[in-house]
Amino acid sequence: MKFGFFDDANREYVITNPATPWPWINYLGNTDFFSLISNTAGGYSFFKDAKFRRITRYRYNNVPMDEGGRYFYIKEGDTIWSPGWKPCKTPLDVYECRHGMNYTKIKGEKDGLTAEALFFVPLNTHAEVQKLSLTNNSESTKKFKLFSFAEWALWNAATDMENFQRNFSTGEVEVDGSVLYHKTEYKERRDHYAYYSVNTEINGFDTDRETFMGLYNGFHEPQAVLDGASKQSVAHGWSPIASHYLEIELQPGETKDLVFVLGYVENKEDEKWESKGVINKTKAKATIANFDTAEKVDAALAELKAYWDDLLSVYTLDSGDEKLDRMVNIWNQYQCMITFNFSRSASFFESGIGRGMGFRDSNQDLVGFVHQIPERARERIIDIASTQFPDGGCYHQYQPLTKRGNNDIGGGFNDDPMWLILGVVSYIKETGDFSILDELVPFDNDESLAKTMFNHLTVSFDHVVNNLGPHGLPLIGRADWNDCLNLNCFSNDPNESFQTTENKTEGSKAESLMIAGLFVVYGSDYVELCEKVGKQEEAKRARKHVKNMVEAVKQHGWDGEWFLRAYDYFGNKIGSNDNEEGKIFIESNGWCTMAGIGLEEGMVEKALDSVKERLDCEYGIVLNNPAFTKYYIEYGEISSYPAGYKENAGIFCHNNPWIMIGETVLGRGDQAWEYYKKICPAYLEDISDLHKTEPYVYSQMIAGKDAAKPGEAKNSWLTGTAAWNYLTITQHILGIRTHYDGLIIDPCIPVGWKEFKVTRKFRGASFEIEVSNPEGVSKGVKQLFMNDQAIEGSMIPVMPEGKYRVKVILGTST
Ligand code: GLC
Ligand code: GLC
Numbered sequence: 001m002k003f004g005f006f007d008d009a010n011r012e013y014v015i016t017n018p019a020t021p022w023p024w025i026n027y028l029g030n031t032d033f034f035s036l037i038s039n040t041a042g043g044y045s046f047f048k049d050a051k052f053r054r055i056t057r058y059r060y061n062n063v064p065m066d067e068g069g070r071y072f073y074i075k076e077g078d079t080i081w082s083p084g085w086k087p088c089k090t091p092l093d094v095y096e097c098r099h100g101m102n103y104t105k106i107k108g109e110k111d112g113l114t115a116e117a118l119f120f121v122p123l124n125t126h127a128e129v130q131k132l133s134l135t136n137n138s139e140s141t142k143k144f145k146l147f148s149f150a151e152w153a154l155w156n157a158a159t160d161m162e163n164f165q166r167n168f169s170t171g172e173v174e175v176d177g178s179v180l181y182h183k184t185e186y187k188e189r190r191d192h193y194a195y196y197s198v199n200t201e202i203n204g205f206d207t208d209r210e211t212f213m214g215l216y217n218g219f220h221e222p223q224a225v226l227d228g229a230s231k232q233s234v235a236h237g238w239s240p241i242a243s244h245y246l247e248i249e250l251q252p253g254e255t256k257d258l259v260f261v262l263g264y265v266e267n268k269e270d271e272k273w274e275s276k277g278v279i280n281k282t283k284a285k286a287t288i289a290n291f292d293t294a295e296k297v298d299a300a301l302a303e304l305k306a307y308w309d310d311l312l313s314v315y316t317l318d319s320g321d322e323k324l325d326r327m328v329n330i331w332n333q334y335q336c337m338i339t340f341n342f343s344r345s346a347s348f349f350e351s352g353i354g355r356g357m358g359f360r361d362s363n364q365d366l367v368g369f370v371h372q373i374p375e376r377a378r379e380r381i382i383d384i385a386s387t388q389f390p391d392g393g394c395y396h397q398y399q400p401l402t403k404r405g406n407n408d409i410g411g412g413f414n415d416d417p418m419w420l421i422l423g424v425v426s427y428i429k430e431t432g433d434f435s436i437l438d439e440l441v442p443f444d445n446d447e448s449l450a451k452t453m454f455n456h457l458t459v460s461f462d463h464v465v466n467n468l469g470p471h472g473l474p475l476i477g478r479a480d481w482n483d484c485l486n487l488n489c490f491s492n493d494p495n496e497s498f499q500t501t502e503n504k505t506e507g508s509k510a511e512s513l514m515i516a517g518l519f520v521v522y523g524s525d526y527v528e529l530c531e532k533v534g535k536q537e538e539a540k541r542a543r544k545h546v547k548n549m550v551e552a553v554k555q556h557g558w559d560g561e562w563f564l565r566a567y568d569y570f571g572n573k574i575g576s577n578d579n580e581e582g583k584i585f586i587e588s589n590g591w592c593t594m595a596g597i598g599l600e601e602g603m604v605e606k607a608l609d610s611v612k613e614r615l616d617c618e619y620g621i622v623l624n625n626p627a628f629t630k631y632y633i634e635y636g637e638i639s640s641y642p643a644g645y646k647e648n649a650g651i652f653c654h655n656n657p658w659i660m661i662g663e664t665v666l667g668r669g670d671q672a673w674e675y676y677k678k679i680c681p682a683y684l685e686d687i688s689d690l691h692k693t694e695p696y697v698y699s700q701m702i703a704g705k706d707a708a709k710p711g712e713a714k715n716s717w718l719t720g721t722a723a724w725n726y727l728t729i730t731q732h733i734l735g736i737r738t739h740y741d742g743l744i745i746d747p748c749i750p751v752g753w754k755e756f757k758v759t760r761k762f763r764g765a766s767f768e769i770e771v772s773n774p775e776g777v778s779k780g781v782k783q784l785f786m787n788d789q790a791i792e793g794s795m796i797p798v799m800p801e802g803k804y805r806v807k808v809i810l811g812t813s814t
Pocket of ligand 1: 344358360361480481482483484647700719720
């Protein structure tokens with residue numbers, strides 16, 4: 001069952017039934033000011049950091065779901081309704097929500113009155129702009145009342161939900177004409193406030209929640225709206241809100257546009273006040289003036305759209321399959337930008353309180369984003385690397401506001417350092433900018449410890465080399481990529497988090513085959529980079545370690561039919577046929593096959609066949625099998641989840657692409673493609689009722705074959721799945737891959753595909769690449785031409801600015 005449709009020409013998903021199986025959300029803003037908005041206008045705003053600068057309040061896991069947001073209430077006669085259906089839930093004659101690239105339009109119609117709200121954060125603006133267009137489609141004059149609504153959070157989203165003994169006494173506001181200011185804590189240590197304005201005179205306002213709502217009323221029945229008039233309340237403590245009240249009259253056919261601005265301002269210490277106790281409003285007024293007419297708002301939206309035209313023009317596909325095209329050209333890239341911005345912080349599954357930017361997460365997110373705005377990727381890499389320790393180890397995350405590392409969700413994850421090599425190499429391959437290697441980058445944010453970025457890569461590489469276990473395989477530390485395989489925790493206390501409990505690595509023999517594969521893949525990248533920059537000695541040294549790792553995996557990491565997952569604390573095998581549960585895991589088989597370990601000996605093929613046989617199911621590839629049915633103290637959190645969910649045999653979509661790439665190593669294009677389609681949201685639109693989450697973005701997890709409801713997804717939006725699927729489809733299946741000296745053309749496609757076209761902008765040049773497959777093969781470039789000139793090999797060189805026609809003919813070489 002569907003709840004809407006894709007409008008590809010406008011790059012929108014159009015929701016036509018407001019009662020989606022879960023709130024289907026969008027993100028507004030892409031640099032500093034951000035909002036989350038659901039298809040019924042629920043959600044919240046924050047500045048840079050969802051924890052420390054929360055602007056509006058949101059209640060998670062509420063009853064009913066998704067309560068609180070920016071709401072408009074319309075009262076005509078005795079009928080009260082909202083254009084987004086919620087919170088009033090008055091049945092609408094028309095409802096439509098269009099989620100586009102960083103904007104959302106929600107339209108409702110009731111009894112001949114249409115209210116269409118456009119929400120977006122204009123470029124370079126610290127505000128969410130809302131244009132509400134009201135049209136009288138009836139034959140008679142309409143008189144009605146309009147109330148806006150936003151609820152302020154008391155800045156720190158965590159204490160906002162906890163510290164009521166203080167919070168209920170701190171709230172302060174100012175009312176100045178049509179602008180309602182929120183200035184809680186401004187008089188002490190804060191240098192920022194928020195405001196909500198409308199570009200017309202108002203008939204009244206409210207800033208105190210209890211007065212506006214009524215203490216025992218829900219969002220669907222605010223007392224002021226029921227009464228048909230605002231109360232002009234000025235909040236002192238309790239819970240400040242902002243609500244405008246307008247009396248409106250519309251002639252038949254008439255439209256009225258109102259512009260609301262929900263903004264945020266920071267002032268310098270000596271510019272905080274206009275006069276004693278009165279905040280300096282200069283910046284707020286300037287922003288409000290930028291959007292005081294509908295025309296200015298429309299122009300800003302056009303600018304935002306042009307910005308996205310440009311971002312999405314770097315890689316465009318024409319495959320003849322509209323679902324694939326819309327993922328590659330629109331939604332997958334869009335999700336990559338969103339995950340790049342937010343890491344795992346703020347979604348409808350991540351509260352914005354618990355997690356900052358992940359070290360491993362952000363490096364992986366980067367590979368899906370780097371072609372869009374390489375300069376931001378560069379800056380991010382430096383931020384991340386600055387939190388690294390001198391021995392290559394890492395804080396597991398950092399807070400975007402302070403850019404300082406923290407171990408709030410645990411530390412000592414031994415895979416972390418390797419991902420930095422991925423981030424840096426991807427950046428250089430996209431841009432050719434080797435200067436990043438010479439950049440002086442602090443360790444642990446301490447400038448006096450700064451060394452070159454190249455040195456950061458060396459210590460990352462060596463962190464694995466210096467932490468090998470009894471089989472010469474990498475010690476796992478707290479966990480590797482799988483946060484829940486906690487082999488050194490032995491947690492018996494339900495009150496402690498698996499992620500932060502003591503990490504008993506001393507004397508542990510716990511080794512990871514996943515890190516081993518990862519090390520072979522990115523260690524080889526490191527070797528290649530050393531060669532590229534003329535560090536031959538270092539290349540030689542590193543190559544030896546990579547070779548040793550390959551040997552260690554072959555000797556101690558092969559279980560006969562697949563790669564082992566790990567050795568536990570005591571040195572026992574995990575992910576072996578000898579185990580009763582968890583005989584086979586996806587991660588080590590993904591990484592060791594991507595690395596091509598044992599390709600000649602048939603290990604890659606055998607391992608992937610085993611994955612197909614034991615882990616694949618109707619909805620994707622599950623993480624492990626058989627699922628754990630009891631708690632294993634020596635494995636940790638992984639065995640805490642019920643079978644079929646999350647890291648315990650869920651389809652953890654992030655890692656499915658590792659198997660797809662493994663399949664492309666073997667040249668099995670049909671299999672890679674089958675896996676790709678299984679978890680790709682656009683192909684799941686028809687089962688939206690089962691899938692539950694948005695059909696335009698990936699979710700972290702789909703319930704696996706052992707779950708109660710296989711196929712049901714959770715944790716949409718913020719997941720490494722976005723970047724990995726984008727990388728896999730664009731660089732490994734369509735096979736147009738960045739490299740230091742050009743673009744490698746190496747597709748691995750289903751044999752039935754006849755042709756496809758990609759336009760790739762790369763270092764200033766634009767390549768129109770036409771791939772044809774006359775012999776019906778999966779892999780193998782037979783001939784390659786650029787502007788009708790034959791090219792040897794399968795790489796298009798870096799070219800000066802201009803347009804180039806590239807023709808690729810696949811086939812078996814003769
Ligand atoms: C979550 C984390 C990620 C981790 C994965 C597997 O997605 O953000 O860092 O690798 O879970 O546990
Ligand atoms: C839990 C989740 C995992 C996540 C980790 C860190 O263990 O299962 O996916 O990465 O928490 O927050």
